[in-house]
């Protein structure tokens with residue numbers, strides 16, 4: 001076994017928390033291995049002020065870390081699973097998925113206790129088309145405005161009174177000790193989460209078989225099955241953060257229940273599908289949900305969104 005493992009991570013507060021979490025887990029499991037962090041700044045972090053969907057999407061957060069894996073500066077990269085592209089491929093591999101934390105979206109406001117209390121015209125900040133479409137559909141009287149930046153930046157924009165409320169992933173707030181900012185957790189019926197939301201994923205070079213086995217004990221079988229089902233939906237629908245697409249699975253009494261959703265950004269059309277089955281058929285359940293969404297017309301929504309914009 002190697003004496004030292006290096007974890008590549010983005011330098012944001014959330015990314016560091018996540019990398020340190022994996023560091024602690026590995027250190028506890030392998031006290032004789034030295035586990036270090038390599039902090040990198042990614043293109044995604046440098047251009048947070050512009051709309052990410054216009055500059056190249058989620059891959060931006062991952063690429064810089066992959067370079068470190070390729071040239072041997074790092075052994076593993078820790079990501080928020082939801083930021084890991086579904087088309088990840090050789091020489092890279094998503095080797096390990098850790099147990100999921102809270103997967104819901106959170107309602108954050110200084111003035112309102114519930115999303116249902118917001119008055120007509122209230123400005124709600126989110127840059128996720130998935131959240132925007134679902135909010136517009138459920139609460140058509142609200143005004144949805146873009147909100148970018150890391151978690152601290154987004155909260156300070158709320159505190160500056162630029163928004164009546166903002167919507168963020170609960171897991172990120174929990175990890176940064178900001179759970180007290182959450183006024184309530186939005187029910188998954190009102191805002192179906194993004195594929196992988198709330199889970200951490202570890203990326204390695206696919207050739208590192210010994211490393212994969214070393215990481216295996218910190219993975220979670222149930223979350224892995226859910227994530228595979230969710231990511232299959234995104235993959236089949238060509239998902240990225242440019243499309244209003246949600247996929248959420250949970251396991252109860254050994255049965256995996258997967259729900260998927262595709263919407264127009266206005267929220268006027270929303271297609272939903274779901275499927276249930278054993279953990280061993282996660283891919284098939286994902287394919288089933290994606291096919292059902294396509295047969296309802298989801299592919300037309302997605303094709304219209306991917307046309308070049310003037």
Ligand SMILES: NCc1[nH]cc(CCC(=O)O)c1CC(=O)O
Nearest residue numbers: 080083168169171172197198199
């Ligand atoms: N989109 C960026 C991002 N990637 C992961 C999280 C939070 C943690 C998670 O969902 O695992 C966030 C913040 C957010 O969406 O509010």
